[in-house]
Amino acid sequence: MKKIYSIGILLFCTGMLLAQMPANRTINTIIADALGQLPAKDAADYAKIIKxxxxxxxxxxxxLADMISPPEKGLNTPVEYAxxxxxxxxxxEGQESARLTTSNAYLKAxxxxxxxxxxxxxxxxLEIMGKxxxxxxxSGYLTDPALSGPASQTLAAIGGTAVVEALLTALPNATDNKSKTNIVLALGDIQDTKAEVSLRELLKRLPNATDNKSKTNIVLALDDIQDTKAEVSLRELLKSDDENLEKAVLYALSRTGTKLSLPDLALAADRASYTMEKTGANEAYITLIKRALSQGSVKDAEKAANQLMAKAARAGKVQSRGAALQVLMAVNPAKTTQLLQKALKDTDRTYRNMALAYASEYADHTMYKALLKDLAKTDTDTKTDVIFWFGQLYNKQGNKDEAISVVLPVLIHLINDTDINVKSATALALVKSQDSRAIPVLASLLSDTDPEVVSISKNxxxxxxxxxxxxxAKILPVA
Structure with a gap:
């Protein structure tokens, strides 16, 4: 009985193997036919050929690998495509056996x-399917200037402990900056903390070198692994007059630095006039202020934000002012209402709307009441923006009930404001509330003599x- 089963299994396996190879076709024939059919007519045909x-x-x-010729000797497109x-x-998924076979073939090739x-x-x-x-x-190609790029990139894509060990072993043995750069970038892509020591040691040897491209790549790798211990070395590199290197260092410090780097980035932001430019200094400074706050350096972040607020105001840079205000609100949420009220008195409408947007996170009953009280003595543009902001709050989970209870009576009153923009913003806010008490108020506008007001009501x-x-129906007979 066992012998019968064994023969049956053998025949079954043999049948499967034969099924994989089309009848009466050699490997040479299959390869030749496949190349002759490429490029395929459609996706289904292509899948059949590759199979x-x-x-x-x-x-x-x-x-197929042996058919590839050096670029100067022939066209390899069909073979490379295959x-x-x-x-x-x-x-x-599900092709592991075929994957391993193909991978080993490439290694032999x-x-x-x-x-x-x-x-x-x-x-x-191998980057596509290797493991x-x-x-x-x-690993043997990592120190070869001609192949370190694709080799390190492929290893980074694979990742894992063995790859990190291979990269760290190759790094001190690389004699050219190109290979060093490729290895460092791979370590950065993997984001393995074991790479920190080697990267820092390499960084120490580079400040006096003339190869700024390699410095830049190393800095970006340090940023990728979030190495806070590299902060001192990175700050030293800020003295470079190479713009690309400076940009990389500023970016890395904004993501890996601490409060110690705030003065350095403040100077860089000042040189950039608190606006966007090639080095990204201002953006880096703002990011680092927020990072310092998240690290618990509250007083340092608050001091930096206040300085940024004052200097950006003098420079007329509203976006930077808004970013500083956002930090100050985060530093002391209890003062958000006070900060918002002050911001709403500013002459710049963009800044006022930024303040409203940032304050949304801290909106509460106290803030609503304070702003509603201020509406009576504010200008039309600000009043319109605040009302629109109230409407947005109705859509926010957790704010809706409180916003309706405090704000709705005031909005119902404001629907009769003489300014068309205020009236329109109020109508929109009332719609956002979806409170039935707003319906008769909106319906009353249908009898207005101004077609624009009637249109607001209908919409x-x-x-x-x-x-x-x-x-x-109560209004139509009168209209």
Whole structure:
């Protein structure tokens, strides 16, 4: 009985193997036919061709690999197209066996050519579908200036402990800045904290070097791994007159720095006149202020925000003023209402609306009452913006009930304001409330002699979910 089962299993497996290879077709024939059909007519045809190539196993992959010629000697497009399609095909879920076979074929193909361009192509295929099995082989290319780029990029895509160890081992052995840069960027992409020591040591050796491109790449890698211990070295690099390096350092410090770097970035922001420019100094300074606050350096963040507020105001930079105000509100939420009231007296409408937006996070009963009280003595533009802001609050979860209870009576009164913009903003806010008490007030506008007011009423009523018929009927005979 066991013998019968064994024979049955053997026949079944043999049948499967034969099914993978089209009848009476050799690997040479399958490869030749596949190349002759590329590019395919459609996606379904393409999938069928790639599946047939996959059925040829390692031998078929190596046969295709051997067809690739140096760029100056021939056109490789059909072959590269086929191999690229195969790489993506075997990387799909459920194709692990085919993936490993293809990966091992690429590793063998690397030893069958001395051309750097061809090797780089195979390495890029491994980036698509390679896993731990390729780490050992690719590690040998990390210190090769011609191949360190694709090799380090592929290893970074694979990631893991073995990759980090390979990169850290290769870093001190790299003799050229190009390879060092590629390795450092790979370490940064992996964001492994074990890379910190090597990166810091390399950074110490670079301030006196002339290769600013390598410095820049190392700085970006330090930023990627969020290495706060590199802050001192990064601050030293701010003395560079290379714009790209300065931009990288400022960006890295904004993401990895502490309160210690606030004075340095404040100077850089001042040189940038508190506006957007190539180095991103102002944005970096604002980001670092917020970071310092999140780290618990409240007093330092508050001091920096107040200084930014004053200097940005003198420079006429409203966006920076708004950013400073946002920090000050976060520093002391209890003072948000006071800060908002002061901001609403500013002559710049953009700044006023920024203040309203930032205050939304802290809006409460006290803030509503204070602003409603101020509406009577404020100018039309500010009044319109505040009313519109109230309308937005109705859409916010957690604010709706409180906003309706405090704000609605005032809005109902303001619907009779003589300014058309105030009237329009009020109508919109009442619609946002979806409170039935607003329906008769809005319906009363239908009898107004101003067509624009009537239009405001119609649009508002049409947006109400409740029954408006009875209230409208009371007005229509008069209209």
């Amino acid at each position: 047939e190539i996959c059925s040829t196993g390692e031998e078929g992959v190596l046969q 191999l690229s399609g195969l790489s993506h095909y075997v990387s799909a 690397l030893d069958r050519t001395n051309d750097h361009e061809i090797k780089a192509f195979f390495i890029r295929q 731990d099995e390729v780490v050992g082989k690719l 508002a009523l049409a947006s109400f979910n409740g029954n408006i018929s009875s209230e409208v």
